Amino acid sequence: MAASPDAYDRNDEMCDFFRKAFLKDGFSIQCFDLIDQRYSNFTKDDLQKYDVIVLGGGHVPTQNRFFKNIHLREKIKDFDGIIIGISAGSMNSADLVYCQPEEDGEAIDSNFQRWIEGLGLTKTNILPHYQMVKDRYLDGMRLYEDITYQDSINHPFITLVDGSYILLDHEETIYGESYLIVDGKIQMICHDNETIKVSDIY
The missing domain is CATH 3.40.50.880 (Class I glutamine amidotransferase (GATase) domain)
Incomplete structure (x- = not known):
């Protein structure tokens, strides 16, 4: 498609x-x-x-x-x-x-x-290519700190670096380095070569 x-x-x-x-x-x-x-x-x-x-x-x-x-x-x-x-x-x-x-x-x-x-x-919102765009500026603003963090109020985002992915098979599992952005804050939730279930995050 x-x-x-x-x-x-x-x-x-x-x-x-x-x-x-x-x-x-x-x-x-x-x-x-x-x-x-x-x-x-x-x-x-x-x-x-x-x-x-x-x-x-x-x-x-x-x-x-x-x-x-x-x-x-x-x-x-x-x-x-x-x-x-x-x-x-x-x-x-x-x-x-x-x-x-x-x-x-x-x-x-x-x-x-x-x-x-x-x-x-x-129902999961994915933001890909984190390592590529995390420091980007758009329209004079920081893409993440000034734009996406504000949009994350009451809306969690799973942010993935290239090579990481989410597999949906009865339940959603994250594979590889990834971060949770929600309510204006970011935290690492999974390291490279690790997995975590989305249901264990929020």
Whole structure:
């Protein structure tokens, strides 16, 4: 599932990248289809034919609009295969998605929606790439200290460094270095090579 439905060249490139990555790790692939604007009128039954769905990365609000346009929340609801969320795809998997401002102007735009409906696969809000963006400034403000910490009042976020992930299999388990941000504070909750259940955090 693409994040930018009209970016055909980039979508083809990323699809080819992931196909090669799966093959390199020894997975057998019968088909590896890309869903963007060119193939967006699939049915719920069409989706059930796949074993794995990959929700790609990109701009969270753009991907969210595409998912709404193709009614993915309803179509993916009873999917019984494996769903892999990458970056924006993991963020849009939440029932209520937190759109962390990302592009210039978003942090100061009063019309920018930071909370939008997602796919409803989890109630956990994930913030990826922590080691890459933790010191970033956006619109003259610190992305985390001045923006995200303020948005964490009564809204916990699980922040992951690249290589860490959350596995949902009856219960949610965090693997690798991760942090909890809630009520304007941050604390490490899991080290590299460790695991912790989300239910043990909050």
